[in-house]
Every structure is written in structure tokens, then in C-alpha cells.
Amino acid sequence: xxxxxxxxxxLLLAGxxxxxxxxxxxxxxxxxxxxxxxSGLVVSLDGVGGYNWGTRWLxxxxxxxxxxxxxxxxxxxKGPGGMFVADLTDRARNRAVAQDLARTVATYxxxxxxxxxxxxxxxxxxxxxxxxxxxxxxxxxVDRAILLAPALAPAYDLSEALxxxxxxxxxxxxxxxVGLMAAGTMIFGTMDGQHSVSAGLTGFELPAQAADVHQYAxxxxxxxxxxxxxxxxxGGHMGWTTTRFARDYLAPILLGLSDPGQPMLRxxxxxxxxxxxxxxxxQG
Numbered sequence: 332x333x334x335x336x337x338x339x340x341x342l343l344l345a346g347x348x349x350x351x352x353x354x355x356x357x358x359x360x361x362x363x364x365x366x367x368x369x370s371g372l373v374v375s376l377d378g379v380g381g382y383n384w385g386t387r388w389l390x391x392x393x394x395x396x397x398x399x400x401x402x403x404x405x406x407x408x409k410g411p412g413g414m415f416v417a418d419l420t421d422r423a424r425n426r427a428v429a430q431d432l433a434r435t436v437a438t439y440x441x442x443x444x445x446x447x448x449x450x451x452x453x454x455x456x457x458x459x460x461x462x463x464x465x466x467x468x469x470x471x472x473v474d475r476a477i478l479l480a481p482a483l484a485p486a487y488d489l490s491e492a493l494x495x496x497x498x499x500x501x502x503x504x505x506x507x508x509v510g511l512m513a514a515g516t517m518i519f520g521t522m523d524g525q526h527s528v529s530a531g532l533t534g535f536e537l538p539a540q541a542a543d544v545h546q547y548a549x550x551x552x553x554x555x556x557x558x559x560x561x562x563x564x565x566g567g568h569m570g571w572t573t574t575r576f577a578r579d580y581l582a583p584i585l586l587g588l589s590d591p592g593q594p595m596l597r598x599x600x601x602x603x604x605x606x607x608x609x610x611x612x613x614q615g
Contacts, residue, residue: 362390362394362401362402362403363401363402363403364401366399367399367400367401367402368401368439368443369443369446370399370400370401370446371399371400371401371443371446371447371448371449372400372401372403372436372439372443372446372447372448372449373393373398373400373401373402373403373448373449373450373451373585374403374405374432374435374436374448374449374450374451375389375390375402375403375404375405375451375452375453375456376404376405376407376432376450376451376452376453376456376457376459376460377404377406377408377453377454377456377572378453378454378455378456378480378482378568379408379415379418379419379454379455379482380408380415380418381406381408381409381418383404383406384569384572385453385569385571385572386404386453386456386572387404388572388573388574388577389451389453389572389573389574389577389581390402390404390577391574391577391578392573392574392575392576392577392578392579392581392582393577393578393581393582393585395574395578395582396577396578396579396582396583396586397582397586398582398585398586400446400447400449400585405432405435405459407425407428407429407432407456407459408455409421409424415455415519416519418455419455419482419519419520419521419522420519420520420524422522422523422524425458425459425462425522426462426466428459429459429462429463429465429466430463430466432459432463432466433463433464433466433467433471436448436450436463436467436471436473437467437468437471440471440472440473441471447474447585448473448474449473449474449475449476449477449585450463450464450473450475450476450477451476451477451479451581452476452477452478452479452481453479453480453571453572454479454480454481454482454511454531454568455482455522457478457479457480457481457482457483457531458481458482458483458521458522458523459522460476460478460492461476461478461481461483461487461489461492462492464476464491464492464493464494464495464496465491465492465495467495469494469495471495472495472496472497473495473496473497474496474497474498474499475496475497475498475499475500475501475584475585476492476496476499476500476501477500477501477503477581477584478500478501478502478503478530479503479531479571479572480503480504480505480508480511480512480529480531480568480571481502481504481529481530481531481535482511482512482516482521482522482529482530482531483521483522483523483529483530483535484521484523484525484527484529484530485527485528485529485530485533485534485535485536486535486536486538487523487530487535487538488538488541488542489535489541489546489547489550490538490541490542490543490544490546490547491542491543493543493546493547493549493550494543494546496549498549499549499550499551499584499590500549500550500551501550501551501552501553501584501591501592502530502534502535502550502551502552502553502592503552503553503554503555503571504530504531504532504533504534504552504553504554504555505531505532505554505555505566505567505568505570505571506532506533506554506555507555507566507567508531508532508555508566508567508568509532510568511531511568512528512529512531512532512568513528513529513532516528516529516531531568534552534554535550535552535595537595537596544596545596547595547596548594548595548596548597550594550595550596551590551591551592551593551594551595552592552593552595553591553592553593554593555570559576559580561579562575562576562579562580563575563576563579564576564580
């Protein structure tokens with residue numbers, strides 16, 4: 332088999348895995364064509380309840396902005412019949428579904444190792460993105476992860492997930508999202524089982540004893556402000572997934588035109604570290 336035919340076969344395998352994962356979900360064939368799969372992959376997950384309104388709006392915005400990668404809506408929820416509480420509390424099932432997502436992404440990465448991959452999760456779907464990253468082998472890397480209003484506790488340790496992210500993890504949160512990301516998760520719990528406000532309200536904290544705190548240099552946190560109103564985001568829970576916000580704010584990130592947010596951790600440059608070492612020796 333020639334190299335070209337071999338690459339075509341692996342591409343078909345990756346496409347078949349993604350289409351199988353899509354099942355009867357909200358994906359449309361126009362977003363999973365061979366040409367799009369050759370350009371890269373965006374996987375988008377909605378919050379609890381299985382409605383996938385936000386993921387459709389988001390997909391439309393990315394497409395309008397010229398994101399040419401395949402855009403796969405991964406439907407992880409039990410659906411409206413399961414109600415949102417089951418999606419929040421059935422952690423064993425959620426971890427198993429995250430492992431399935433990890434296998435789907437790993438199949439694509441193995442077939443197309445030089446193509447960009449971005450995982451986007453909203454609310455409960457952001458927790459699923461984190462758990463899928465944790466479930467991937469460390470040799471399977473994605474370019475970026477975008478966590479929109481993540482329904483995880485602020486102290487959740489992201490370092491294991493960050494090992495599978497090459498470039499950036501963007502965390503977007505809003506202090507105005509008090510109904511769901513404060514009251515809601517304090518009553519019903521976060522996806523990781525903590526009855527507290529969530530990172531979707533406050534952003535993440537640097538954990539006191541992270542497995543690898545230096546991984547946090549990849550994290551950029553973006554707090555909602557009035558400046559985002561011009562991108563169509565009014566501060567509420569669904570503002571992160573509107574078509575306009577995806578087109579005007581998220582798409583430039585995927586296209587390599589924007590790198591917004593505040594870094595959680597700034598690592599010293601090698602020169603600064605050498606200066607610190609010399610200073611320490613002089614004081615010894």
C-alpha cells in the first residue's frame with residue numbers, strides 16, 4: 332500500500348470512529364467531510380441535559396468565521412429524559428463516557444498526527460473535556476482545550492489533563508453566572524461532587540499540591556467583563572456559546588489570531604533562573 336493510500340485509509344478510520352460516536356446525535360455530514368477532517372478536528376460538548384443548543388450555535392459561529400476543521404458535537408449526556416441532576420451526579424458513567432471520547436480523539440490523532448485538535452466544553456461538558464484529557468495516553472496530545480463556564484470545583488487539579496495539551500487551556504468564567512455556577516452547584520454539586528461555587532463563576536485556583544504545577548503555565552483565564560458584550564456575551568451562562576461569541580471571540584483563538592486571558596502561572600525564563608541561582612550562591 333502506498334503512503335498516500337495508507338493515509339487515506341487511516342483518515343477513513345478516524346472519520347468512521349467520529350461518525351460512530353455521533354450516532355443519531357446533532358452532527359451534520361457537512362461538518363464531518365473528508366476535507367474538513369484533513370484540516371483538523373474540533374470536538375464540542377454541551378452542558379447537562381443533552382439539549383445541545385449551545386453546541387449548535389457555537390458550531391455555526393466557528394463555521395461563519397472560516398474555521399475549516401471538522402466540527403464534531405459529542406453528545407455525552409443521558410438526555411432530557413435523564414434530567415440534569417443525573418448528568419451531574421452519575422460520576423462513574425461520566426468517567427466511562429469520557430474514556431470513550433478519549434478513544435475517539437486518540438483515533439483521530441493517530442490517523443492525522445499533524446493536524447490541529449481543539450476540545451471545547453461548556454459547563455458540565457467542560458468537566459467531560461478535562462476527564463477525557465486525563466484518560467488519554469500522554470503520547471496523545473491536543474493543541475488546545477477551551478473550558479466555558481466549567482462546572483468543576485475551583486480547586487480541581489488540572490495538571491494531569493494539561494499534560495495532554497500542547498499549547499493552551501482557556502478557562503472562561505463569569506461572576507454574573509450566579510444562578511447555575513453558584514446556587515446551582517452549591518445545591519446539586521459540581522461535576523466532581525463538591526457542593527460549592529464552581530470554576531465557571533470564579534475560575535480555577537492553583538492547587539496547593541498539584542501533581543505538576545508547572546503545567547499551569549499553559550492556562551489562560553478569561554473573566555467576563557463588559558468588553559465582551561460587543562462579542563455578544565451578556566454575562567449569563569449561555570453567553571459563552573452564542574453564534575456571535577463563537578464567531579468573534581472563539582474562532583480567532585482556533586485560527587491562531589488571538590491568545591487572550593490572564594496566565595495562572597508565569598515560569599521564569601532560563602536567564603532569570605540563572606540569575607536567581609547565582610544570587611542564591613552568593614548569599615550562601
